[in-house]
Amino acid sequence: MLSLFTDQIRVELKTGIDIVDISDRINRLIGRAGIESGSVHATVIGSTGSVTTIEYERGVIEDLKRAINRIAPPDIPYEHEKAWHDGNGHSHVQAAMIGPSIVLQIRDARLQIGTWQQVVIINHDNRPRERKIDISIIGEKSE
Amino acid sequence: MLSLFTDQIRVELKTGIDIVDISDRINRLIGRAGIESGSVHATVIGSTGSVTTIEYERGVIEDLKRAINRIAPPDIPYEHEKAWHDGNGHSHVQAAMIGPSIVLQIRDARLQIGTWQQVVIINHDNRPRERKIDISIIGEKSE
Amino acid sequence: MLSLFTDQIRVELKTGIDIVDISDRINRLIGRAGIESGSVHATVIGSTGSVTTIEYERGVIEDLKRAINRIAPPDIPYEHEKAWHDGNGHSHVQAAMIGPSIVLQIRDARLQIGTWQQVVIINHDNRPRERKIDISIIGEKSE
Numbered sequence: 387m388l389s390l391f392t393d394q395i396r397v398e399l400k401t402g403i404d405i406v407d408i409s410d411r412i413n414r415l416i417g418r419a420g421i422e423s424g425s426v427h428a429t430v431i432g433s434t435g436s437v438t439t440i441e442y443e444r445g446v447i448e449d450l451k452r453a454i455n456r457i458a459p460p461d462i463p464y465e466h467e468k469a470w471h472d473g474n475g476h477s478h479v480q481a482a483m484i485g486p487s488i489v490l491q492i493r494d495a496r497l498q499i500g501t502w503q504q505v506v507i508i509n510h511d512n513r514p515r516e517r518k519i520d521i522s523i524i525g526e527k528s529e
Numbered sequence: 530m531l532s533l534f535t536d537q538i539r540v541e542l543k544t545g546i547d548i549v550d551i552s553d554r555i556n557r558l559i560g561r562a563g564i565e566s567g568s569v570h571a572t573v574i575g576s577t578g579s580v581t582t583i584e585y586e587r588g589v590i591e592d593l594k595r596a597i598n599r600i601a602p603p604d605i606p607y608e609h610e611k612a613w614h615d616g617n618g619h620s621h622v623q624a625a626m627i628g629p630s631i632v633l634q635i636r637d638a639r640l641q642i643g644t645w646q647q648v649v650i651i652n653h654d655n656r657p658r659e660r661k662i663d664i665s666i667i668g669e670k671s672e
Numbered sequence: 673m674l675s676l677f678t679d680q681i682r683v684e685l686k687t688g689i690d691i692v693d694i695s696d697r698i699n700r701l702i703g704r705a706g707i708e709s710g711s712v713h714a715t716v717i718g719s720t721g722s723v724t725t726i727e728y729e730r731g732v733i734e735d736l737k738r739a740i741n742r743i744a745p746p747d748i749p750y751e752h753e754k755a756w757h758d759g760n761g762h763s764h765v766q767a768a769m770i771g772p773s774i775v776l777q778i779r780d781a782r783l784q785i786g787t788w789q790q791v792v793i794i795n796h797d798n799r800p801r802e803r804k805i806d807i808s809i810i811g812e813k814s815e
Contacts, residue, residue, distance in 0.1 A: 388531045388674045388810070390669055392566055392636065423678055425713045425808045427568045427632045433584045433646035440768040441719045445751035446761060453744045453765045458596045465588035475589060479596045482583040486646075487632040489713045489773040491806035493678065498806050503719035503772075520634035520641050522568045524531070524667060524810060526676055531674045533812055535709055535779065570711045570775045576727045576789040601739045608731035618732060622739045625726040629789075630775040663777035663784050665711045667674070667810060 391419030391523040395428075398516050399509035402434070402477055403451040407442040407504045408519070412490070413497050415521060424525015426490040426497065431518040434477040434511040436484035442504040454480050454510070477510040484508060492525055534562030534666040538571075541659050542652035545577070545620055546594040550585040550647045551662070555633065556640050558664060567668015569633040569640065574661040577620040577654035579627035585647040597623050597653070620653040627651060635668055677705030677809040681714075684802050685795035688720070688763055689737040693728040693790045694805070698776065699783050701807060710811015712776040712783065717804040720763040720797035722770035728790040740766050740796070763796040770794060778811055 395411050412426060430437050440450055457480065464475025490505065491498040499505065509515050538554050555569060573580050583593055600623065607618025633648065634641040642648065652658050681697050698712060716723050726736055743766065750761025776791065777784040785791065795801050 388676055390531055390567055390667075392634075423808075424676055425810070427634070429632055429634045429641065431641060431646070432643040433582060438768045439719060439772045441764055443752065443755060445753070445755045446764045448751040449744075449761050449765050450768055453769060457600055457743055457769075458592075465591040466586065467588070469586060469588045475592050478584055478589045479592050482581045482593055482649075483596060483600075483627065484769065485628060485631070485771060486582045488771070489632055489715055489775055491678075491713070491715045491808055493806065498715065498717060500718040503717070506768075520636065522566075522634055522668075524568070524676075525808075533674055533710055533810075535777075570777070572775055572777045572784065574784060574789070575786040576725060600743055601735075608734040609729065610731070612729060612731045618735050621727055621732045622735050625724045625736055625792075626739060626743075626770065628771060628774070629725045632775055663779065665709075665777055665811075667711070 388524060389527055393521050395519040395521060396516055397507055400514050401512060402510040403454055404509045405447050405506050408507055409504045412505055416492055416497060419523045420527050421492055421523050421525040422495050422528040424492050426492060427522045428488050429520050430486045431520060434474060434481050435517045436481045436486055436508045437488045438484055439503050439505055441502040457483060474512045477512055480510040531667060532670055536664050538662040538664060539659055540650055543657050544655060545653040546597055547652045548590050548649050551650055552647045555648055559635055559640060562666045563670050564635055564666050564668040565638050565671040567635050569635060570665045571631050572663050573629040574663060577617060577624050578660045579624045579629055579651045580631045581627055582646050582648055584645040600626060617655045620655060623653040674810060675813055679807050681805040681807060682802055683793055686800050687798060688796040689740055690795045691733050691792050693792055695790045698791055702778055702783060705809045706813050707778055707809050707811040708781050708814040710778050712778060713808040714774050715806050716772040717806060720760060720767050721803045722767045722772055722794045723774045724770055725789050725791050727788040743769060760798045763798060766796040
């Protein structure tokens with residue numbers, strides 16, 4: 387018998403690129419849902435945020451920021467500016483390329499990620515943002 | 530009690546890079562499925578198409594095309610050409626890097642995306658393509 | 673009535689970038705699960721592996737490797753090295769950008785992918801790795 391549990395995580399992020407670890411918060415949601423085995427589906431609401439996994443270590447987080455700024459540099463011209471003049475053309479492009487959603491697995495009532503792998507939310511916007519992440523947990527409850 | 534609803538969206542896309550907004554079509558599927566709360570799982574069939582979210586605004590769509598063409602430019606040599614000579618080596622690489630799947634959330638019987646965030650299908654191929662997107666909606670029906 | 677089937681695929685991968693096709697293994701899992709219609713959710717455990725789809729053809733696989741090495745080249749300085757000195761800063765960044773998860777669809781008890789589209793696991797690490805992929809299959813069984 388499968389169950390659905392839904393919630394929304396909200397995180398305050400600084401001016402982009404800012405990256406925060408939400409692994410513990412997802413584990414707490416799994417605990418509240420009482421799901422033993424199944425999947426977590428997470429989607430960032432808003433077009434200048436994204437989600438992925440990475441080792442949450444200061445150096446490699448900086449390296450990821452640099453790589454994201456290579457694929458869509460803040461300091462080149464963007465057509466988006468001609469309509470909006472808000473300076474965040476690169477933010478939209480970066481977020482679309484990293485992507486707004488992720489699927490994670492639950493086994494033994496725990497989020498299954500590597501020891502050096504954390505779930506991170508990225509704010510690409512050129513101003514601080516409270517990012518909202520809608521979460522659906524689907525799976526089997528413990529007996 | 531969880532329900533499954535499946536369907537396939539088909540969209541006609543021009544020679545790549547072409548990008549279309551399918552948000553309204555997903556919302557109509559959610560309505561037909563009668564799902565109140567849960568997730569939408571969408572997968573592009575074919576190796577030269579991809580899916581993501583972005584603000585569907587003419588300028589930033591052009592900016593996204595340019596960025597995708599920076600990570601896998603159409604005008605550099607591709608090994609794929611040595612076997613196939615069909616000129617779309619860059620299309621395969623671009624699609625693999627953006628990715629063929631997305632997970633979206635349903636609350637109050639509506640697709641949960643930001644006001645300036647739309648779900649888009651991308652054709653990377655060097656010819657027009659009818660892209661097929663398989664959709665599974667999993668969730669709880671309204672009472 | 674929806675069912676959940678869970679398993680883990682393990683694949684031996686060479687020093688990165690190495691790319692293997694797991695489509696047949698996923699189809700076998702679908703057969704064992706007895707799921708007729710629904711979704712496959714796959715997540716790579718570990719922060720230097722990723723998953724996507726591409727045509728599994730020698731030329732385009734080489735093209736994908738080159739493109740991934742363009743977005744996070746192995747031969748530039750990484751901050752990660754200052755802490756760890758293990759030479760795989762680029763591996764972490766590449767894996768985070770391609771992403772650790774994918775959603776695929778099942779119809780008629782078969783994985784729905786294009787004829788020239790395969791599901792691939794990528795090892796980005798600078799040493800051989802056994803990559804573990806947690807799989808959840810959610811759907812309806814045949815009558």
